[in-house]
Amino acid sequence: MTDDDATVAPTGHRPGKRPTINDVARVAGVSKKTVSRVINQSPFVREETRIRVTSVIADLGFTPDLQARGLAFRRSFLVGMIYDNPSPNYVVNMQQGVLDALRGSGLELVVHPCLRTAPTVVADIRTFVERQKLFGVILPPSMSEDERVIAVLRDLDCPYVRIASVSLDAAGSMLVTNDHLGAAEAGRHLADLGHRRIGFISGPALFRSSAERGGGFRRALAERGLTLDERYVAEGAYTFESGVDAARVLLALDPRPTAIFTGNDEMALGVFKVARDLGLEIPRDLSVVGYDDLPMASRVWPNLTSVRLPIRxxxxxxxxxxxxxxxxxxxxxxxxxxxxxxxxxxxSATAFKA
Structure with a gap:
């Protein structure tokens, strides 16, 4: 025991000295960060903890430094959605769902589109969160998969929820979409329709969902005794244009695939365009299955068979x-x-006819 330790009163603060936030934290048995949250009236504190800390503050006669408190990172009434998904339909549907939940809460949504591969993306996100003093952040894929961004949010003590195809964080901060299960359904469907020469247009390699959807699709084909021929695999970017480019490559093969599964609906529509340009009729000459089941899936002709991910x-x-x-x-x-x-x-998908 040091001399300083010996002078600490049972209440946890040194007699004759103004109590500090550290004293409050020690007596209340919580972290300094929790005390700060109570002082700044953060909603992210259990009620029993708030009562205990408030009681200790009163007992010690602790008075927060108003200047320091003014400089503290206080929350606004804004929820941020940080995304890099290139599909505008996906983004709009996600926003609608967030707004459904925020309605009546007094909170508003502010969006921050970004490019995950940009050299300044992490610094830009830090600036965005600090400047807006966000109440919290929602991270759709693939921003939800970037641990650099998560480190920034934790450093800023900014609450977040990650949406991803697999679990990447504590349960309280995750929404898991199990993309591999949906892709497996698509694979089994095409195999059961008798297709053996099947093409696959994946999303960008940077997205974890691309790997999950591709893996689930391959495993389902293997269950049916089929192997996905890598000649019939092309990488897209979850955009209509990339679906067009990939479809041109796959449909130029001899023999061409009798069916194509795409990593999302945007790319499936790209396949529709190329098929039409080549004089192919869907599904008579080519079966197509997409992923996400965006509203567009039931508005094109023929209606697109798609894996439904309830994005909203x-x-x-x-x-x-x-x-x-x-x-x-x-x-x-x-x-x-x-x-x-x-x-x-x-x-858009039918039984194969030789």
Missing amino acids: DMGRMAAERLLAPMRGLDPADLGQPEVLPSLVVRD
Whole structure:
């Protein structure tokens, strides 16, 4: 025991000295960060903890330094959505879901599109979060997969929810979409229709969903005794244009594929365009299956068979998770919600006829 230790009063602060935030934290048995949250009236504190810290503050006669408090990182009434998804339909549906959850909460949505490969992306996100003093952040894929961004949010003590195809974080901060399950349904569907020469247009390699969807598709074909020929695999970018480019490559092969599965609906529409340009009729000459089941899937002709990922619901669920502390709930106690994709069979895929 040091002399300084010997002078500490049972209450946890030294007699004759103005109590500090460290004294409050020590007596209350919490971190300095928690005390700061209580002082700044953050909703992200359990009620029993708030009461205990408030009581200790009163007992010690602690008065926060107003100047320091003014400089503290205080929250606004803004929820940020940081994304790099190139599909505008995906982004709009996700935003709608977030807005569904925010309605009536007093919080507003602010979006921050970015390019994950940009050299300044992490610094730009830090500036965005600090400048807006965000209440919290929602991260769709693939920003949800970038640990550099997560490190920034943790450093800024900014709550977040990650949406990803696999679990990447604590249950309270995750929404898992199980992309491999949906892709497996697509693979089994095409195999059961009798297709053996099947093409696959993946999303960009940077997206974890690309690997998950590709892996699930391959495993399902293997279950049916089939192997995906790498000559019939092309990488897209989750955009219509990349679907066009990839389809031109695949449909120029001899023999060409009798069916193509695409990593999202945007690229499936690119396949539709190339097929039409080549005089091929869908599904008579080429079966096509997409992923996401965006509203466009039922608005094109023939209607697109697609794996349904409830994107709007995902945005709502992520935002509700972010708002849980405002409603007296601890996200860690809510478990880890999971989305189960499902195949919606329409008219763009049919049985193979030799």
